[in-house]
Amino acid sequence: MDMSMVLTELNWLAILVAAFSTFVIGGIWYTVFDRQWTKANGFTEAYLKDRKMTLVFGLSFVLSFIMALNLALFIGKEGIAFGLFAGFMAGFGWVTLAIGIISLFEKRPLSYVLINGGYMVVAFTIMGGDIGTVEIVTNRQPQHFC
Numbered sequence: 001m002d003m004s005m006v007l008t009e010l011n012w013l014a015i016l017v018a019a020f021s022t023f024v025i026g027g028i029w030y031t032v033f034d035r036q037w038t039k040a041n042g043f044t045e046a047y048l049k050d051r052k053m054t055l056v057f058g059l060s061f062v063l064s065f066i067m068a069l070n071l072a073l074f075i076g077k078e079g080i081a082f083g084l085f086a087g088f089m090a091g092f093g094w095v096t097l098a099i100g101i102i103s104l105f106e107k108r109p110l111s112y113v114l115i116n117g118g119y120m121v122v123a124f125t126i127m128g129g130d131i132g133t134v135e136i137v138t139n140r141q142p143q144h145f146c
Contacts, residue, residue, distance in 0.1 A: 040109050096113070
């Protein structure tokens with residue numbers, strides 16, 4: 001497989017849309033679950049105020065973009081149904097279960113897994129849908145990269 005060919009075949013608009021949607025979903029999710037998330041992590045107001053939010057948001061978007069790129073490489077040009085399925089499976093089957101394993105060793109409460117894992121399931125599912133939808137809108141033919 002020629003990696004330069006793979007990268008030129010990607011729909012970068014779909015990846016950007018997916019990254020942006022994940023970023024927005026995170027803002028909404030953690031606003032809704034702010035109190036529970038703070039408690040599950042044992043954070044204090046003082047601890048949370050001592051963050052450089054420009055850096056946090058900037059790096060969060062960069063990481064969201066990389067996640068969307070990675071997911072797009074798996075989805076290829078399969079369309080919305082496969083995109084939603086692949087996104088859900090990545091969010092639940094890889095990310096949420098990995099958070100669950102880490103939380104067992106860190107003795108985190110179940111709410112920690114449900115809040116953070118729930119966000120990842122929703123975010124990856126929507127990302128997959130975004131990637132699949134934009135592929136349909138741009139009328140590209142199905143093709144697997146991996």
